[in-house]
Amino acid sequence: MQLEPTTAGGRRFVEIAEAHIEAFRARAAEHDRAGSFPSENFDDLRKSGAVGAFVPEDLGGLGLESVQDWSTGIERIARGDPSTAIALNMHLAVSRNVAQSLRGAQARGDAEAIARGEGMLGAVASGQLLICATATEPGTDFLRPNTTATPTADGWSISGRKIFVTMSPVANLYALNVRAPDPEGGPDRMGFAFVPVGTPGVVPQDDWDALGMRASGSQSIVLEDCRVPTGSVQLVGTWGEWNPGVLMGRTLGNVSLIGAFLGIAERARELAVAGARKTTKPKYDGAIAGASGVQHLLGEIDIALAAARASLRDATAAIDTLLAHNPEPDLETAHGCMRDYQCAKWTVNQNAIGIVSRAMDVCGGGAFMSGHELSRLYRDVRAGPFMQPFSPTEAREYVGRIALGLPPKG
Ligand SMILES: Cc1cc2nc3c(=O)[nH]c(=O)nc-3n(C[C@H](O)[C@H](O)[C@H](O)COP(=O)(O)OP(=O)(O)OC[C@H]3O[C@@H](n4cnc5c(N)ncnc54)[C@H](O)[C@@H]3O)c2cc1C
Numbered sequence: 001m002q003l004e005p006t007t008a009g010g011r012r013f014v015e016i017a018e019a020h021i022e023a024f025r026a027r028a029a030e031h032d033r034a035g036s037f038p039s040e041n042f043d044d045l046r047k048s049g050a051v052g053a054f055v056p057e058d059l060g061g062l063g064l065e066s067v068q069d070w071s072t073g074i075e076r077i078a079r080g081d082p083s084t085a086i087a088l089n090m091h092l093a094v095s096r097n098v099a100q101s102l103r104g105a106q107a108r109g110d111a112e113a114i115a116r117g118e119g120m121l122g123a124v125a126s127g128q129l130l131i132c133a134t135a136t137e138p139g140t141d142f143l144r145p146n147t148t149a150t151p152t153a154d155g156w157s158i159s160g161r162k163i164f165v166t167m168s169p170v171a172n173l174y175a176l177n178v179r180a181p182d183p184e185g186g187p188d189r190m191g192f193a194f195v196p197v198g199t200p201g202v203v204p205q206d207d208w209d210a211l212g213m214r215a216s217g218s219q220s221i222v223l224e225d226c227r228v229p230t231g232s233v234q235l236v237g238t239w240g241e242w243n244p245g246v247l248m249g250r251t252l253g254n255v256s257l258i259g260a261f262l263g264i265a266e267r268a269r270e271l272a273v274a275g276a277r278k279t280t281k282p283k284y285d286g287a288i289a290g291a292s293g294v295q296h297l298l299g300e301i302d303i304a305l306a307a308a309r310a311s312l313r314d315a316t317a318a319i320d321t322l323l324a325h326n327p328e329p330d331l332e333t334a335h336g337c338m339r340d341y342q343c344a345k346w347t348v349n350q351n352a353i354g355i356v357s358r359a360m361d362v363c364g365g366g367a368f369m370s371g372h373e374l375s376r377l378y379r380d381v382r383a384g385p386f387m388q389p390f391s392p393t394e395a396r397e398y399v400g401r402i403a404l405g406l407p408p409k410g
Contacts, residue, residue: 010069024080046127078263212379
């Protein structure tokens with residue numbers, strides 16, 4: 001059974017996502033070939049309200065809160081265009097954080113933070129604010145950003161280079177992690193910064209030219225002495241060290257991305273079934289669906305799909321349950337949550353790659369042609385394992401260290 005939404009906000013989001021599939025698919029091949037960003041898809045996502053999924057209903061949004069339903073909506077969008085699915089996911093990851101901070105501010109009665117959060121979320125719901133999330137830098141990792149935030153008389157100066165900045169061609173705000181000095185002279189701190197697109201010193205590199213996800217706009221961004229006001233940088237912990245908040249944020253910001261790769265697998269299966277019914281060969285007296293080799297491949301696809309769906313459903317349902325009962329878990333629980341996410345990510349990605357490959361076998365040589373949707377999906381699905389956290393070279397070590405009770409490496 002395909003993933004289905006479990007909450008009212010989730011149903012609204014998934015219904016909207018499903019309504020976008022056909023139009024996004026119709027545009028996908030052209031943008032893939034050109035390596036261009038499908039801005040029209042984001043016009044549609046603004047109009048439909050999908051960009052405001054995490055905004056509370058009273059601020060004009062869809063009121064989505066469930067991580068499981070978020071990943072289900074991303075899965076549906078990916079059936080139309082995987083590049084748009086990962087691009088939307090980045091924006092939703094940051095806006096979900098803003099909505100969570102607003103709930104915290106409301107609980108504390110912090111009027112200033114409430115006004116800031118409501119202002120941002122109102123702009124998100126109306127489609128005026130699109131936010132991309134960038135952590136990746138050449139030669140380092142998430143916990144050890146080399147992009148610096150240096151205090152100035154009236155705020156901060158941000159300098160560095162970020163790569164793989166998905167959705168940046170249409171975003172108007174970058175959310176990024178930075179290294180900052182500790183105000184009390186201790187070890188350097190990790191911080192999160194908001195930098196408006198167009199801030200003097202921000203230089204988008206227009207260099208995205210990749211094997212797959214070619215319409216995701218994941219260009220590099222250079223920041224040279226970008227000046228932002230005091231409230232634009234939030235210090236969240238010691239540079240190079242996990243703490244529960246940063247670790248949960250890393251899990252919550254990325255787990256739904258797995259949905260995009262499940263969506264690719266779902267679409268590949270649809271194409272395989274259609275191809276098996278449509279393609280005829282004399283030796284089978286009609287459609288190749290009558291061939292046992294094709295039937296076995298489709299059986300393998302469905303078995304792999306069942307494992308992938310179950311794994312993502314289980315991990316995201318567990319996160320929803322955890323957040324409902326223990327929204328601020330300790331470090332050990334947060335590592336357990338990251339471990340579950342890593343297990344689901346591995347299971348979905350490995351199965352999705354195999355499913356697309358088998359779907360190509362079913363559809364035959366035609367699927368190898370550049371114009372065939374499966375050949376694009378074959379390239380797009382290969383992006384999944386690279387998505388941090390963690391890469392294939394790191395993920396199993398992380399899970400294994402947790403199993404052994406050893407401190408995980410960042
Ligand atoms: C399709 C796609 C979308 C992504 N979107 C985001 C995102 O929105 N935000 C985010 O923070 N991360 C994003 N990532 C990055 C991802 O999470 C990983 O961090 C990234 O794949 C590198 O991880 P790695 O550990 O394998 O690094 P490594 O492969 O060890 O490091 C990346 C290396 O790539 C080399 N490189 C050279 N030129 C470039 C270039 N122009 N672009 C990229 N790399 C270059 C550099 O040498 C660099 O050290 C995206 C990745 C992909 C494939």
